[in-house]
Each structure stands twice: as structure tokens, then as C-alpha cells.
Amino acid sequence: IEPTLPAGIPHVFISSVSGLGIDVLKDILWTELNKESNRLEGHVESIAHRPKDMSHLAEELREEGADEDLSVEYVDEDDIEDLEDFEYEEDWDEEEENDKEQQ
Incomplete structure (x- = not known):
């Protein structure tokens, strides 16, 4: 197979059995990855993180075929602690069933 590969392109054969x-x-x-030609210097200014404009989210979801109405709810730091302690009712049901099976 090696003679059919393009010249100058690095390649390696890997054994799936021994690795x-x-x-x-x-x-x-x-x-x-560390070649100078792969450096981002000079391009960093054009690559910037910007917050997503949430006004377009519903439209994007419809375009992707989402059929649910997903409303975005912002949570402040105080509410996050409440959410971390939140347990689903389904979890309680499963625990009760497991307890009954073990008895």
C-alpha cells in the first residue's frame, strides 16, 4: 500500500492488535501542529470569542428541525446552588425500586 501513497505526505501504519x-x-x-506555518500569530485578532446572539437561537433551532419550544433561562450564582441540589423524581422512583429489590 505504501507505494501508492502520495510522495511527501507523512504517513504511518498502525497495528490495531498491538498498537x-x-x-x-x-x-x-x-x-x-508545532510547525511555524501553523502558528496563529497575526490571525488572533480575527479569531475572537463573542457572546452568541440569543435572539437568533429559536430560528436556528427551527431550521435544524427542533420541534420543542426551548426557552433560554438565565441563572444567577445563587440559583446555581439550588440547581446543583436538584434531584429528578425519576431518580427517587428508581432508588425506591432498587431498595425494594434488595430487600
């Missing part, structure tokens, strides 16, 4: 070749693959990936 032989994984270290070579890691080395090739590390080398390619």
Missing part, C-alpha cells in the same frame, strides 16, 4: 505505530503517529502530529 504498534501509535508513538510514530503522535510524533508526526506533534511535529505538524
Whole structure:
């Protein structure tokens, strides 16, 4: 198979049984990722995180075929603690069933 591969493109064959070749693959990936040609310097200004405009979310969900009305609810830090302690009723039902089975 190796003679049919394009010249100049790094490649490695990996054994699915022994994993032989994984270290070579890691080395090739590390080398390619750290090349100067892959640096983001000069491009960082154009790549910036911006908060998502939530006014378009409902439209995007409809376009993707979502049939539920998903309203976005913002939660402040005080409410997060309440949510962390929240348990679903289904969880209680499962625990009760497991307790009955163990008795």
C-alpha cells in the first residue's frame, strides 16, 4: 500500500492488535501542529470569542428541525446552588425500586 501513497505526505501504519505505530503517529502530529506555518500569530485578532446572539437561537433551532419550544433561562450564582441540589423524581422512583429489590 505504501507505494501508492502520495510522495511527501507523512504517513504511518498502525497495528490495531498491538498498537504498534501509535508513538510514530503522535510524533508526526506533534511535529505538524508545532510547525511555524501553523502558528496563529497575526490571525488572533480575527479569531475572537463573542457572546452568541440569543435572539437568533429559536430560528436556528427551527431550521435544524427542533420541534420543542426551548426557552433560554438565565441563572444567577445563587440559583446555581439550588440547581446543583436538584434531584429528578425519576431518580427517587428508581432508588425506591432498587431498595425494594434488595430487600
